[in-house]
Amino acid sequence: xxxxxxxxxxxxSTTEIKSIPTISYQIMGSYPHDETLFTEGLFVDNGLIxxxxxxxxxxxxxxxxxxxxxxxxxxxxxKVRLDKSKYFGEGSTILNGKWYQLTYxxxxxxxxxxxxxxxxxxxxxxxxxxxxxxNDGSNLLMSDGSYKITVVNPSNFSKVKEINVSENGYGIExxxxxxLMASENN
Numbered sequence: 001x002x003x004x005x006x007x008x009x010x011x012x013s014t015t016e017i018k019s020i021p022t023i024s025y026q027i028m029g030s031y032p033h034d035e036t037l038f039t040e041g042l043f044v045d046n047g048l049i050x051x052x053x054x055x056x057x058x059x060x061x062x063x064x065x066x067x068x069x070x071x072x073x074x075x076x077x078x079k080v081r082l083d084k085s086k087y088f089g090e091g092s093t094i095l096n097g098k099w100y101q102l103t104y105x106x107x108x109x110x111x112x113x114x115x116x117x118x119x120x121x122x123x124x125x126x127x128x129x130x131x132x133x134x135n136d137g138s139n140l141l142m143s144d145g146s147y148k149i150t151v152v153n154p155s156n157f158s159k160v161k162e163i164n165v166s167e168n169g170y171g172i173e174x175x176x177x178x179x180l181m182a183s184e185n186n
Contacts, residue, residue: 031049031069031071031074032071032072032073032074033069033074034074034075034076036061036062037051037053037062037065037076038053038054038055038056038059038062039051039052039053040052040053040054040088040089040090040091040092040104041089041090041091041092041093041101041102041132041133041177042177043092043093043094043134043179045094048068048069049068049069049071050066050067050068050069050092050094050099051065051066051067051068051069051076052064052065052066052089052090052091052092052101053065053066053076053089054088054089054090054104055084055088055089056088062084063081063082063084064081064082064083064084064087064088064089064103065078065079065080065081065082065089066078066079066080066089066092066099066101066112066117067079067080079112079117080101080110080112080117080119082103082110086106087103087104087106087108088103088104088105088106089101089102089103089104090102090103090104090130090131090132090133091130091131091132091133091134091142091143091176091177091178092133093133093134093135093140094114094135095135095137095140095154096154097113097114097115098111098112098113098114098120098154099111099112099113099114099117100133100135100140100154101133102130102131102132102133102142103130104129104130104131105128105129105130106130107124107125107126107127107128107130108122108123108124108125108130109122109123109124109125109130109157110122111123123156123157124157125142125150125152125157126159127142127144127150128144129144129145130142130144131143131144131145131175131176131177132175132176132177132178133178134178134179134180135154135180136151136180139151139152139153139154139160140152140153140154140157141163141178141180142178143175143176143177143178145173145174145175145176146171146173146175147164147165147166147171147172147173147175148162148163148164148165148171149162149163149165149175149178150162151163
């Protein structure tokens with residue numbers, strides 16, 4: 001409940017503010033992680049943990065990599081190493097046998113074969129930045145730090161549509177890591 005002013009007289013407002021629903025969770029286990037990896041994208045596919053990392057200038061020991069994590073040691077089996085002087089690795093996802101990786105400010109998405117990790121394509125995008133990336137089984141969903149999620153065609157990286165993310169009518173900024181879980185009803 002809130003108080004508002006109208007024509008210099010106080011009135012009580014009964015506008016209810018809705019909150020973001022809480023999702024319950026349970027910690028099933030934990031794994032070691034290489035502390036030199038600056039995680040930007042993380043997802044599980046077919047029981048393997050895939051990670052993409054960035055390389056902040058203030059952390060000179062970091063690199064922009066993509067690879068598979070070894071849950072016993074916490075080390076990454078590096079599959080791709082980006083030139084950190086040009087690219088800061090960000091979010092990534094696998095869709096239809098291809099691994100897509102965004103870059104932070106280079107407006108570039110790298111596409112690798114998900115089995116061989118060979119570079120098979122590079123796309124430019126209009127978003128100023130690349131942050132999080134996931135997929136819905138057909139399209140890619142990309143965040144860029146704004147309140148919008150851009151839905152992208154994976155074959156040519158063209159924008160399909162934008163989804164505004166808001167709470168109580170206000171855009172929620174700094175959307176980063178994206179996860180999309182399949183509904184049991186689909």
